[in-house]
Amino acid sequence: MLKMHNVRKSYRTDTIETHALRDFSLEVNEGEFVSVTGPSGSGKTTFLNIAGLLETPTGGQYLLDGQDVSDLNDRDRSRLRNEKIGFIFQGFNLIPDLDLFDNIDVPLRYRGFNAKERKKRIEKVLEQVGLSARARHLPAQLSGGQQQRVAIARALAGEPRFLLADEPTGNLDSLMARQVMELLEFINEWGTTIVMVTHDPDLARRAHRNIQIVDGQVADLRLQSALGEAVTA
Amino acid sequence: MLELRPILSALWRNKIAALLIAVQLALTLAIVGNSSIIVGDRLDKIARPTGIAVEDIIAVTYYPAEAGTDIVSMARADLDMLRAMPGVIDAVHSNHIPLSGSGSASDFYREPNQQIDDEVANVYHTGPEFLQTLGLKLVEGRNFTPADMETWNPNDRYHPKVTIVTKQFADIMFPEGNALGKFIYGGGDNPIEIIGIVERHLGAWTSWAKAGSVAFYPSFPKFTFGRYLIRTEPGKRDQVFKAIEERLAQLEPNRVIDMQTLSERLNKSYARENLMVKVLSAVIGMLTFIIALGIVGLTFFWINQRRKQIGVRRALGATRTNISRYFLVENCLIAGSGIAIGMAAAQIGNHFMVANYSQPALPLSVMLVCALMLLCVSLVAALVPALRAANISPATATRSV
Ligand SMILES: Nc1ncnc2c1ncn2[C@@H]1O[C@H](COP(=O)(O)OP(=O)(O)O)[C@@H](O)[C@H]1O
Numbered sequence: 001m002l003k004m005h006n007v008r009k010s011y012r013t014d015t016i017e018t019h020a021l022r023d024f025s026l027e028v029n030e031g032e033f034v035s036v037t038g039p040s041g042s043g044k045t046t047f048l049n050i051a052g053l054l055e056t057p058t059g060g061q062y063l064l065d066g067q068d069v070s071d072l073n074d075r076d077r078s079r080l081r082n083e084k085i086g087f088i089f090q091g092f093n094l095i096p097d098l099d100l101f102d103n104i105d106v107p108l109r110y111r112g113f114n115a116k117e118r119k120k121r122i123e124k125v126l127e128q129v130g131l132s133a134r135a136r137h138l139p140a141q142l143s144g145g146q147q148q149r150v151a152i153a154r155a156l157a158g159e160p161r162f163l164l165a166d167e168p169t170g171n172l173d174s175l176m177a178r179q180v181m182e183l184l185e186f187i188n189e190w191g192t193t194i195v196m197v198t199h200d201p202d203l204a205r206r207a208h209r210n211i212q213i214v215d216g217q218v219a220d221l222r223l224q225s226a227l228g229e230a231v232t233a
Numbered sequence: 234m235l236e237l238r239p240i241l242s243a244l245w246r247n248k249i250a251a252l253l254i255a256v257q258l259a260l261t262l263a264i265v266g267n268s269s270i271i272v273g274d275r276l277d278k279i280a281r282p283t284g285i286a287v288e289d290i291i292a293v294t295y296y297p298a299e300a301g302t303d304i305v306s307m308a309r310a311d312l313d314m315l316r317a318m319p320g321v322i323d324a325v326h327s328n329h330i331p332l333s334g335s336g337s338a339s340d341f342y343r344e345p346n347q348q349i350d351d352e353v354a355n356v357y358h359t360g361p362e363f364l365q366t367l368g369l370k371l372v373e374g375r376n377f378t379p380a381d382m383e384t385w386n387p388n389d390r391y392h393p394k395v396t397i398v399t400k401q402f403a404d405i406m407f408p409e410g411n412a413l414g415k416f417i418y419g420g421g422d423n424p425i426e427i428i429g430i431v432e433r434h435l436g437a438w439t440s441w442a443k444a445g446s447v448a449f450y451p452s453f454p455k456f457t458f459g460r461y462l463i464r465t466e467p468g469k470r471d472q473v474f475k476a477i478e479e480r481l482a483q484l485e486p487n488r489v490i491d492m493q494t495l496s497e498r499l500n501k502s503y504a505r506e507n508l509m510v511k512v513l514s515a516v517i518g519m520l521t522f523i524i525a526l527g528i529v530g531l532t533f534f535w536i537n538q539r540r541k542q543i544g545v546r547r548a549l550g551a552t553r554t555n556i557s558r559y560f561l562v563e564n565c566l567i568a569g570s571g572i573a574i575g576m577a578a579a580q581i582g583n584h585f586m587v588a589n590y591s592q593p594a595l596p597l598s599v600m601l602v603c604a605l606m607l608l609c610v611s612l613v614a615a616l617v618p619a620l621r622a623a624n625i626s627p628a629t630a631t632r633s634v
């Protein structure tokens with residue numbers, strides 16, 4: 001599903017060059033639920049951004065679904081993001097001016113679905129996350145946990161094969177965090193591959209496999225399930 | 234895929250700023266619409282055909298050194314000399330300079346001793362050479378002949394026998410178009426025969442409501458000053474101007490001479506119109522510039538405010554084009570509503586201008602052109618920020634707080 005080989009990412013500012021990822025190699029299989037942990041600043045978000053085509057690596061090779069995505073133009077990268085990848089952010093990132101329905105509608109419009117198809121999908125995912133009654137509420141009218149469920153619904157509406165979550169429970173209390181985690185596990189059971197960055201060791205342990213990133217590299221590989229398959233360069 | 238509904242609902246939640254720009258656009262359109270119609274009106278006025286070869290004419294006015302000088306014979310000598318000069322096509326005496334803002338007018342009637350229903354015309358005393366000198370086009374009848382010429386003393390009453398009039402005045406006096414050969418009266422019982430009709434002569438006062446109603450008499454009043462109009466070959470006016478200055482000084486060193494070109498005089502006559510055009514054009518330009526700045530500023534502000542959201546949209550699959558288009562469409566919606574209000578405001582403003590300041594009416598076509606222009610300005614103004622917005626990295630979704 002995802003295969004990175006010797007991926008490098010460095011950020012250059014006026015004075016210093018930060019190597020956020022160095023010779024980063026990792027493989028994630030179809031249907032896996034991988035948790036990513038590591039100290040702050042170790043490169044977890046950078047890894048997710050590259051995996052989700054939000055950023056381009058400085059070097060190395062990245063195959064998404066067998067396709068080398070290094071040389072794609074903005075249009076194709078946008079399309080791939082839209083069709084194959086769902087994003088869940090720590091800060092929910094719902095659009096504050098749009099109600100829940102319209103928020104979930106955003107990626108579907110970029111997909112080019114017709115109004116009927118979009119409505120069907122939006123209603124379905126709202127139901128899945130248990131917020132059908134709130135379709136016309138604004139994000140600000142919801143609790144953090146509810147907002148994150150809407151964000152998950154938005155990520156799911158396009159039926160992506162690959163879900164990337166950057167500390168999705170970071171802003172939630174433990175009860176809400178557990179609900180969100182259960183939702184993600186449920187989604188994973190239905191076949192969606194999930195990579196989740198988290199600080200919560202309990203949640204990390206619930207994934208099939210946990211990866212630790214230290215200093216821009218995969219540090220420790222612990223097989224947590226039979227599905228996990230360690231790969232090193 | 235224009236995302237109209239979500240853009241509208243997002244706009245609705247930020248309506249104050251949108252409304253401010255829309256109202257500013259509306260006001261701009263109302264002012265620009267009404268100003269441009271006035272500018273257009275003045276430009277039309279300036280561009281009106283005068284019927285006269287303005288570019289090639291020099292006017293000479295002089296005051297003899299000694300009182301009692303025989304102006305008529307002095308003029309005959311001067312004019313003979315002037316006509317013989319190289320570069321001069323013709324020359325004629327005239328009591329006033331056309332298009333100069335100074336002249337005289339008389340009342341005319343269709344019947345002898347009529348008291349009411351007079352028609353006014355601008356009047357010139359001149360000679361047969363006036364057609365060629367002014368470049369007028371005789372469309373009916375005949376020119377004056379030397380035999381028509383009369384000299385008269387300003388203390389006596391002059392009773393013209395014949396006149397040449399402009400077509401405009403001929404049609405006012407005789408709307409059936411059969412003025413030639415008809416008689417008109419100056420209030421008494423002296424009949425004046427219309428012997429010729431010239432196509433056009435704008436007369437003395439460019440802003441006069443009756444400008445273009447002119448009558449010419451074949452006469453030479455013995456005023457205390459003399460005045461000549463001289464037509465030069467095209468392009469030789471300034472050269473001939475200097476030569477005339479020298480020759481007249483040579484001929485009679487003691488008289489006071491004032492020389493002007495007709496173009497100078499006409500420019501002075503249109504000074505108000507020219508000023509109006511300049512001021513209003515500046516106003517139009519300034520307002521358009523200000524609204525453009527406002528739109529650039531507001532769009533930048535909004536884009537900055539929504540950096541995170543733009544990043545999220547990009548992360549969710551928006552292309553750069555999607556992002557730019559979002560802001561352009563949003564701008565179009567604001568501009569469109571502002572312009573709609575502005576069209577209504579312009580019409581109301583125009584009714585007021587028409588009613589109180591006798592300004593021209595604002596036709597829909599001009600309104601639409603102004604609206605379209607403003608829409609283009611607002612789109613161009615929004616384009617730079619909108620293109621910049623497309624450069625906001627999708628990583629903004631995960632990076633910034
Ligand atoms: N846009 C950027 N410019 C410069 N340095 C950056 C940028 N993004 C991330 N970094 C640096 O890259 C390193 C890895 O960051 P990140 O992937 O966000 O870490 P994590 O998510 O594990 O906390 C950090 O040192 C961070 O300061």
Ligand SMILES: [Mg+2]
Pocket residue numbers: 044045046
């Ligand atoms: Mg991070």
